[in-house]
Amino acid sequence: MRATVLHGPGDIRLEQRPDPTITAPTDAVVRIAASCVCGSDLWPYRGIESISQPIPMGHEYVGVVDAVGSDVRKIKPGQFVVGSFFASDNTCEICRAGYQSSCLQREYMGNLGAQAELLRVPLADGTLVATPEVPDEDLIPSLLMASDVLGTGWFGAASADIRPGKSVVVVGDGAVGLFAVLAARRFGAERIIVMSRHADRQKLALAHGATEVVTERGDDGVARIRDLTDGLGVHSAVEAVGTQESMLQAIRSTRPSGHVGFVGAPHGVTLSGHELFYSHVHLHGGPAPVRRFLPELIDLIFSRSIDPSKIVDLTLPLDQVAEAYSAMHERRAVKAVLLP
Amino acid sequence: MRATVLHGPGDIRLEQRPDPTITAPTDAVVRIAASCVCGSDLWPYRGIESISQPIPMGHEYVGVVDAVGSDVRKIKPGQFVVGSFFASDNTCEICRAGYQSSCLQREYMGNLGAQAELLRVPLADGTLVATPEVPDEDLIPSLLMASDVLGTGWFGAASADIRPGKSVVVVGDGAVGLFAVLAARRFGAERIIVMSRHADRQKLALAHGATEVVTERGDDGVARIRDLTDGLGVHSAVEAVGTQESMLQAIRSTRPSGHVGFVGAPHGVTLSGHELFYSHVHLHGGPAPVRRFLPELIDLIFSRSIDPSKIVDLTLPLDQVAEAYSAMHERRAVKAVLLP
Structure with missing residues (x-):
């Protein structure tokens, strides 16, 4: 599959990487419908956060479930899902207190790289929220915002x-x-x-x-x-x-x-x-426990009570990811969306 | 009157100073029944907070109202009162939110010196709370604790x-x-x-x-x-x-x-x-808005539901104030009370 990798300050590339697979029975693999560039992606892009090796990028995502592990009970292949930028079990005491981004099993999704065609999502039942139905195309950018910036x-x-x-x-x-x-x-x-x-x-x-x-x-x-x-x-x-x-x-x-x-x-x-x-x-x-707010935000978006897509002012195909970063960096765009 | 003055690190003295008088129409003068030495008094006593001139000491006090200014409506001479370590009007928006120690008119009582025989209390109607009756002698140390450490x-x-x-x-x-x-x-x-x-x-x-x-x-x-x-x-x-x-x-x-x-x-x-x-x-x-808690604490003490006097392990006459500081400093006492 094609996936985004940061090699150093300002050096962002779309590369061929192996398709992700189910590695734990609680995993899902999601086919990305849209991802985007976050303000926080700019810290390493600008070299303010240094990296010691090339790293996958992206932690905001919506898409369709492609496969699930044997212990995944609620999430099913074919569902349209929104996930948050931390994977969380949503059952531990910290999750139950509403702090899923400090889940005892949390995993940062940015390390897995959502600016790609496919994404492995750990703890799928806890992390992902399925939408009531497959959304109209025009709702996809709004749902994508719920994955991080709206929830934050x-x-x-x-x-x-x-x-x-x-x-x-x-x-x-x-x-x-x-x-x-x-x-x-x-x-x-x-x-x-x-x-x-x-x-x-x-x-x-x-x-x-x-x-x-x-x-x-x-x-x-x-x-x-x-x-x-x-x-x-x-x-x-x-x-x-x-x-x-x-x-x-x-x-x-x-x-x-x-x-x-x-x-x-x-x-x-x-x-x-x-x-x-x-x-x-x-x-x-702190890092927003977006998972806490996802059900409410998905409702607000599906009922068209809010329209978070208003802030999206740049939509590019995934192979123009470098331009998306550059536009965000230079403040030419408030929010850049990537379509596979 | 006799009052406590700090001259430098470790140099605490009881001195003759002019009796305080009503200087603003919202003032009261209180005849101190008991005061005490606070952990925070030890910061300047130990020289950790430096002072540029001799300063009066003490901000915890209970006593009997001796005189009130012409604008004081609720507090009356003869009442037994507990005050907090910040004078506050108890009517401004910050006080009404329960943050009397950030009152727009607040005044730090330590600057006036409660380890003395008499104390001028600004904004008397806001600052002081009268007890339901003159307390039994054994309740006085507990009420004194309410003035700062208990409320804090x-x-x-x-x-x-x-x-x-x-x-x-x-x-x-x-x-x-x-x-x-x-x-x-x-x-x-x-x-x-x-x-x-x-x-x-x-x-x-x-x-x-x-x-x-x-x-x-x-x-x-x-x-x-x-x-x-x-x-x-x-x-x-x-x-x-x-x-x-x-x-x-x-x-x-x-x-x-x-x-x-x-x-x-x-x-x-x-x-x-x-x-x-x-x-x-x-x-x-932050600095505790003790005034918020005073009515409740006075009730708990008068109904003998709590006994904060348990922590008082040293009671001395005011003229032994230097020994009171020394005992607190050397951790020989948890809480030293001074009687005039």
């Missing part, structure tokens, strides 16, 4: 304890930030402030339910948020970038008693215990 | 989201840690593990409701907690020390999805965003 936005909003009538700031205008805006709206927030400097993304944020845009950053950004909230700061902040600046922006924009949900994978972030202590904020986040 | 233990337990049937670790066996144990028991925790190496404090912790004692520290301590919890870690941890080691111990002892409440004022603590992210814990804490 949802987890960010849940971690920030967003509630009806309250104020929210979203730091980050990438796919996850935009979906945190969408989630904040669904959760009933009254004011949803997005921090963004890019006209196209501001527009998307407003289309997803943002009520205000703040273009300032750092201390100026914080001052602006405080101005907008009677000097108090917001009730909830979602951090969807992962840098030191964005993290501090989220914490400092939040009032004492407020909640900061952080879902941008931190790179070089260190927090002062002293500052956190006196901030009086609640802090929670 | 309570906030630690609330921040750690301690729930019936769950497991808890308390890092720290000082007054706050011991009261976090007491709170954990009241909140219905099933397993309450205290980390302690001191026989006398282990005994107190068991008397307050601890079910297990762990003597190991650092990585060994974490490994022991994981051993005791099927490798998962506890549901809730209360950090009641404020050092880097104790903070990491609390975070690393907690399972993904769990809650860490941190109430030890951090000194030199820095946290890795990466570690926090992958820990999947909830983190919350």
Whole structure:
């Protein structure tokens, strides 16, 4: 099959690799209907995360089950499925608490490489959720968003304890930030402030339910948020970038008693215990347990209550994967989808 | 009046100072019935927090209202009152959210010096809670504990989201840690593990409701907690020390999805965003909004449902304040009470 492999910074290639097979009785093999490039794929692509050998890429996927192992009970060949970017058994105590991305048996799907024609999915019964029927073609990009960025936005909003009538700031205008805006709206927030400097993304944020845009950053950004909230700061902040600046922006924009949900994978972030202590904020986040939200998100998409495909602004065949990375890297695309 | 002043590391003195007077119409002056030495007083006493000039000391107090300003409506002269270590108006939006120690008008009581005969209390109607009647003498030490350490233990337990049937670790066996144990028991925790190496404090912790004692520290301590919890870690941890080691111990002892409440004022603590992210814990804490808990704590003490005076193992007249500090510093006393 054809599969995407990163060889070094900026060196992304589509290659022939052996077809994946069932290696454990709980595995499934999925024929990919669509995959995509994630903001987090750019960390190694840009060389910020270094790699010691060529690695398969991609962890967002939807497709049709091709084969299942002998212990797979619920998932059947022929079903259309959405999976999350961590494989999880969905039965251990941590999964039952809703933290499937910390499952005792978790496996990172990126190591298996979803930007390909076929994908082996471990713990298929726990990891995959079948859609009620084979979806209309136009729903496929939306379902694909549920595999990571939509679920991550949802987890960010849940971690920030967003509630009806309250104020929210979203730091980050990438796919996850935009979906945190969408989630904040669904959760009933009254004011949803997005921090963004890019006209196209501001527009998307407003289309997803943002009520205000703040273009300032750092201390100026914080001052602006405080101005907008009677000097108090917001009730909830979602951090969807992962840098030191964005993290501090989220914490400092939040009032004492407020909640900061952080879902941008931190790179070089260190927090002062002293500052956190006196901030009086609640802090929670981590790799999103997307599996927790999949059934709800699939329902919302199938009932056409939400349309996460709005953010997809580039769709390419798999053999143009290098161009998809390049467009994401250069911010020419918010979200690039790959079709096999 | 006589009042306690710190002149430099280890140099604590009882001195004659002018009697405090009403300076704002919202002030009260309280004749101190009892005050005490707090673990946090030891940071400047030990020179870990440096001071640039002699400072008044003490922020835990109970006593009888001596005088009130013209705008004080609820608090009356002659009432026996308990106050918290931050003055707060109890009416601003932050106070109404239960975070009186981040009140928009807050004032740190330590700057006014409660280890004295008289104390000016700003924002008296917001800060002070009158007891239902003048308490029996034996209840005074317990009410004094409510002024800070008991309320701080309570906030630690609330921040750690301690729930019936769950497991808890308390890092720290000082007054706050011991009261976090007491709170954990009241909140219905099933397993309450205290980390302690001191026989006398282990005994107190068991008397307050601890079910297990762990003597190991650092990585060994974490490994022991994981051993005791099927490798998962506890549901809730209360950090009641404020050092880097104790903070990491609390975070690393907690399972993904769990809650860490941190109430030890951090000194030199820095946290890795990466570690926090992958820990999947909830983190919350800060200077305890003791005022939130005072009515409940006073009720529990008056109904003799709890007896926080158990931890008081040294009672001295105010003019022996230097010995009280020395005993706390050398860990000869868990909690030293000063009587005027």
